[in-house]
Amino acid sequence: MLLQSGFDVALGLGLLWVAWQALNSSDLFKAIVFFIAFGLLMALAWVRMDAPDIALAEAAIGAGVTGALLLGALARLRASNAGETTMGQAGNGQRRFMASRRLLWIPLLLMAAGLGYAVLSLPGYTPGLSAQVAANLGASGVSNPVTAVLLNFRGYDTLLELVVLLLALLGMWSMAGPAPPPSAEAAAVLDGLSRFLTPLVLLVAAYLLWVGTRAPGGAFQAGSLLGAAGVLLILAGWRANVASTALSLRLVLTAGPGVFVAVAAFSLLMSGQMLKYPPAYAGILILIIEIAATLSIGLTLAGLFLGGRPRGERKSP
Amino acid sequence: MNAAVLYALVGVGLYSLGLYALIVHAHLVRKILAINVMGSGVFLVLVALARRGGEAGTDAVPQAMVITGIVVAVSATALALILVVKLAAETGYATLSGNRQE
Structure with a gap:
């Protein structure tokens, strides 16, 4: 039990860290590779939530095909010299924008706290539609x-x-x-x-x-x-x-x-x-x-x- | 706190990180990455909340909706990427004109 919770906490933190790297790496290629790794970690998370169907779809589509599409697009962008970010050559407006980034954290943190509170305030047990699905499974053909x-x-x-x-x-x-x-x-x-x-x-x-x-x-x-x-x-x-x-x-x-x-x-x-x-x-x-x-x-x-x-x-x- | 709530909170975190990146980055491929991470966060919340059924296991209806969502997300990503590639071929930039320093 303790081992499982430890794994869940490590996987959750790992997901957040890899997502942060995928979103903010200065090199776009590195960002995409982190995004593929993120998809594979997501597949692990789906397995932990007893959803192997989603895990298979996520590993093949979320990590595999999306990653291939992103890398393919990046190669074509580099061919037209638009593959790199413009972070380095920030102009005046960009600099003003960088300063307002810190303020952006306030509404985003409030939003995250509100969503987190909403999740925590939900009742701990809800059967959902499992009973209806189980009752009609016999007539579904599969x-x-x-x-x-x-x-x-x-x-x-x-x-x-x-x-x-x-x-x-x-x-x-x-x-x-x-x-x-x-x-x-x-x-x-x-x-x-x-x-x-x-x-x-x-x-x-x-x-x-x-x-x-x-x-x-x-x-x-x-x-x-x-x-x-x-x-x-x-x-x-x-x-x-x-x-x-x-x-x-x-x-x-x-x-x-x-x-x-x-x-x-x-x-x-x-x-x-x-x-x-x-x-x-x-x-x-x-x-x-x-x-x-x-x-x-x-x-x-x-x-x-x-x-x-x-x-x-x-x-x- | 059980595992379902933990993963739902991670989903909220992913959604928030993605929204931040969507706002601050000008490069359109980064915005597409951000939208994908936000989508993964939403999926995680949806399935984690469906996990609360206890012994009955994870509710199959949200699972099917997430599989549908993953396929729709890859379709939208492919279409968005080709738009960016065309935009860059036309203008030489992979950013929108409002985010550009001439």
């Missing part, structure tokens, strides 16, 4: 409560979330133009490593997808692993020979939201209510949605890392 909430009880949220992910990619495609070419020949070690790791990652993703119906895992964790495999392949210089206009690419990208909408329409016809699956079919419907969503999430995340529309004329090695 036995992992988090997957049941994500894809059955609150399926509407998840459907819109898939649309948000697709919108981010469309926004990037419309702004960024064609993707930058691979920077240079990848080092032999990276190339070899990507060839070893990619099949392994695909296997783990398929496992997480399958096991997600009854244990921690599911479409988001599996999809983000696929996205990570895509990031690795892109870093190794591999490019799929598909243009952004290719039908196959667009079909996979829209498979997640598309299949979800089709299932919503099916359930509307069967039970008269959108996304209210008939219990007899719930399990198979959820699995179909999850397979499509995994593919879409993986491809969208890799596409976001590509930093532009895929061009397609490049031959894959």
Whole structure:
């Protein structure tokens, strides 16, 4: 018990310290590396709070994909000489602003104290919705409560979330133009490593997808692993020979939201209510949605890392 | 004080640190980092408070909401980063014009 509380206190302080470093390191590269470390510590915190589903998503997306996106953006900013902060060359207005920073601590400390008081004043025990989730788990088609909430009880949220992910990619495609070419020949070690790791990652993703119906895992964790495999392949210089206009690419990208909408329409016809699956079919419907969503999430995340529309004329090695 | 309250307080701390960094830093990538840390703080508070169910374990509904939130956060981050990259390519600065000394 004492050991556990000690670990919790150390992890809490560690989170705050790493977050401070990520936010205030003078070198932006160092700040981003601290941010990735912060994501991994967050994953530990989720495990400590009995939320392994979130831990998996945080490690793959919060630390992995977000970190890769940040480093990719930093490389492109440095190419246009905007990668460093302007802290060193502070002008007059900046100096006046620095002086008012100390005053900023007062309202922020008051706010933090108020929020902390609000947290402490809450009742120590609230069952929340656990009882309702447990009571309806049998009809949901899966036995992992988090997957049941994500894809059955609150399926509407998840459907819109898939649309948000697709919108981010469309926004990037419309702004960024064609993707930058691979920077240079990848080092032999990276190339070899990507060839070893990619099949392994695909296997783990398929496992997480399958096991997600009854244990921690599911479409988001599996999809983000696929996205990570895509990031690795892109870093190794591999490019799929598909243009952004290719039908196959667009079909996979829209498979997640598309299949979800089709299932919503099916359930509307069967039970008269959108996304209210008939219990007899719930399990198979959820699995179909999850397979499509995994593919879409993986491809969208890799596409976001590509930093532009895929061009397609490049031959894959 | 139990672990749930401890992590909720850490979440409050992360949110406050992130808000401070969001205000004081001019570089837009630092602002994006700050918003991500603030988001993590909110998620931590949400799940830590859901942990108060005791024997029943952590409430699954806030857990699912946080997973949704993480995916939305990465989408928003990707879109914001490409905006910064485009802004820097156009103007040579990764800051907004009001925060710039010409």
